[in-house]
Amino acid sequence: MTSSFEPSLSTSGMRPPLASADAPSMADSLPSINFGFEDLRNTMAQFTVKFDAFIERGRKRVLEERNQFHINLAEYEEDERMRQRDIEILNLKSQTHEQTLQKEAAEAAEMHAAISSITLERDSRLAKRDRLKQQIAETQKAISQKVEAQKSHTQHLDAQARLNFPELEFWQDYLCIRIEGAGREDRLKFVYSHLLEKDWEAEAWFELGTASRDYEVFHTRPKVDRDSLEHVVDLVNDDRDFGAFLKRIRKLFVEAMN
Structure with a gap:
């Protein structure tokens, strides 16, 4: 079944009744609600104060930490400079110590070299002293032996002179010889005269060495043949015939002067 729409009915049915001037408003009829805006404002204000504080x-702490950091940094830099200075001082001391050690080592080496040189010189002088002592001892021994030999030879000559004195006088007269000193104890000078018939005053002489058992002729005037003289000396040293020796020397002088 179809119902018909009537606008008057629908509009009038949904429209509220008109209010009169004395009727209460809708807002007055709403319930009263307390939102706490004042408390919220106070809370926000307290929070703002606390947050600002x-x-x-935080700002002060950051500033303090920053200042402390700069202070610590300055102290660190100062400590670093001090350490660097200490290092430089230690390096300088180390260099000075090294130079001192090198100088002492050089002085020690020089001292050791000087000691070695002195030791070598001392050893050389000691060795030289020992050699000189040995040479002196040998020389003294040789001198003593020579003195003893000279004494023995002198005694022998004295004995022989005592035995041959009459014979020597004979040969002096027979050969016209005189015997002189030659300026030394171990030499005699034999001077001949009457060698030349045309000049009886002309003289000739020779020096005879008597230091050892064997005779030795050192000088003659005038000079005679050397080989002949050595032969005559060898003969007298072999046969010990002094008279024959004087005769042979006279003959050499006569040959040299003619």
Whole structure:
């Protein structure tokens, strides 16, 4: 079944009744609600104060930490400079110590070299002293032996002279010889005269060495043949016939002067 729409009915049915001037408003009829805006404002204000204080404290702490950092950095840099200075001082001391050690080592080496040189010189002088002592001892021994030999030879000559004195006088007269000193104890000078018939005053002489058992002729005037003289000396040293020796020497002088 179809119902018909009537606008008047629908509009009038949904429209509220008109209010009069004395009727209460809808807002007055709403319930009263307390949102706490004042408490919220106070809470926000307290939070803002606390937050500002927190920020201030943080800022101060950051400033203090920054200042402390700069202070610590300055102290660190100062410590670093001090350490660097200490290192430089230690390096300087180390260099000075090294130079001192090198100088002492050089002085020690020089001293050791000087000691070695002195030791070598001392050893050389000691060796030289020992050689000189040995040479002196040998020389003294040789002198003593020579003195003893000279004494023995002198005694022998004295004995022979005593035995041959009459014979020597004979040969002096027979050969016209005179015997002189030659300026030394171990030499005699034999001077001949009457060698030349045309000049009886002309003289000739020779020096005879008597230091050892064997005779030795050192000088003659005039000079005679050397080989002949050595032969005559060898003969007298062999046969010990002094008279024959004087005769042979006279003959050499006569040959040299003619």
